[in-house]
Amino acid sequence: MYSLEQIRKGLRYPAMAEREMHYQWQRVRSVLPHDIGIQGSYRTGNIGDRALGRTFSGKLSAMGYRPRTFGRNTEYSRAPVHILGGGGVLHDWYGTDHLRQRLNFVSEGGAVIGVGVPGFKTTEGRELVRSGLSDVELVTVRDKWSRDRLAPHYDGDIHVTACPTLIRHDPDVPSSGRTGVNFRQWFHLDPEIMSYYFDYDGVTNFNRAQDRYLANITRICEELDDPVFIPFHEKDETFAHEHLDIEVLPYEFSVRKTLERVSSVDRMVATRYHSLVFATICETPALAIAYEPKVSSLADRVGVQSYKPHTSIPVEFDSIANRDDVRRTAERNFRLLDDICLSE
Template sequence: MYKVLISGFYGFDNAGDEAILQSIVSQICNVSRDIDIVVLSACPEKTSSEFKIKSVNRFNFLRIISAIRNCDILISGGGSLFQDRTSISSFWYYSAIILLAFILKKPVFAYAHGIGPIRSRFNKKLLRFVMNRVAKLSVRDQRSKTELQNIGVSREITTTIDPAFLIEPVSREESVKLLEKEMGQSIEGRRRIGFSIRFWEEEGHVDVAGIFAKVCDRVKKELDADVLLIPLHNKEDVTLAENIASLMTEKATIIKEKYTPAQIIGMYGLLDVSVCIRFHGLVFSIMNGTPVVAISYDPKIDSLMDSLGMNKVIRYGQINEDIIYNAIQEEFSRREQISPVIMKKYHEFRELAQKGMNEVISYMKGS
């Protein structure tokens, strides 16, 4: 039996990364059931239960060594694993996993990585060493490829896109049932604006909760639309959503239930406009042709919007009530015109994601 070990930001209740894992696991299982998949996870019991695969505690060094020794290939990715803006320790962790695979003479497929920002000179040298020696390397956007080339990665780099684009959302009927359960009422004939908001530490002076509370109140009063706060990273985003709701004079619905990636994506298809700081909020919106207001705290947001052909991005550090509300109004007014354009790009993205995954499958078959 062929054995695959997967390393990434898994088991942390981040809907985007769980969607990446769901995509990788589903695609591999579609090829053959005679493949043993093991995932390094912060919550191995939960990961095993949700994805019906084996999982190892990502903090148990001895178990990690054993898992690498017993695998036929290590898939590192996808997601923004190699950046030192939010955590140097995470950068070193993912590098160490690959270095252990080198020591144990196991092939590494670095898959669909989002690279950077990388500030430390040492980390740039470390990443150059690692990426020049993996068996195969793909990144999720052109910016990441350029970043690697700029630090001296000289080997072939394939450009793909986020693996989550390969997930099939649940049916509209099921999505409606889920959302009506959350809202406690029928959603027929109602307008809906969704918000996937996060706090960004580097811009700590920004009153995120206060600004979005005012925006959400205006959405409810002036657009006569229901407000949905959709946390994509549990605890952190839920706390922020609760703060926003507590400051509002109007009612908002917070999506607190734990849903599968396919269910979450399906609910994005019921929105008239989506307002996103979370990267995978953008991804899930695009997958449904939902017009989106993108607020960028990281180059990956700009990169995805550039690929979409819509480079109108609001900078996180410059947000205020009027800027965000006016952008929502604009997207709402042209939603019928822009939705087909977004859906066309989504199909292109899905094809690109499939090519990226096919490269992984092809390598596995040949190794």
């Protein structure tokens, strides 16, 4: 029960009340009956992360289990099986507290499914991974780049699969005849982080590189007929209004709506990783701007040319290849999970 003063404080500060309600809901969720607990960054406002959470819940429910998704700071669930599910979650670029929490969630026989691994620069981070994954039953990663980053710190089998979201289906929305674009803020991190975790060792002037990126996205929009900006995060919408003179669709925290938007366009300029994932699902011809290696890795798998943000970028689109093969590879995440962790 809350005191009268606590209630008054909540009325004065709605954001504080909202956080408290979220915290209490997380406590309730942790004890509701469920077979599988899934931890990830599913409520941060990122459509790609939300798609991962919805995909895990939907697929595992269809398989006959009772899953529950939890936020990235959750370390406990009453479920007999714990999953660290999707996203670029294994890294230490902003410290090790979050890494410890994630590993604690799966440290006793759980599974790490379809994740990205930017890497571990600190000794503490590397030691955490070695110890935290030592009893994990199954590890799958979304690309070979992640496998290569994880392999020096984990002795078990690492299965290269694909992003779990790729099992979703095209909503097959009628064509609008337009070209969708998605750009995000880039070079907002420390140059040392960009170099180590995202393969930008050759960049000597990050301010100049950012200026080139902004010039690139302006030119791309000028060369396109009737472009429309599709945000995958509320920050995307803010960024687009600040730097572009095109129609910007309002951000909606909806996987269904965003997937329908990508399905409706004839071509897609994809910067965020999941904007390319959604283009792949919809077989929308794409041009990929690989601000991180995860984007170029997926682009290579589906036959789409990719370019780093500050390099010369021709406005040319490639048809999506191998969509069904990539989808089957993504489905393998759940087959392995069922065979190794869920079957008695």
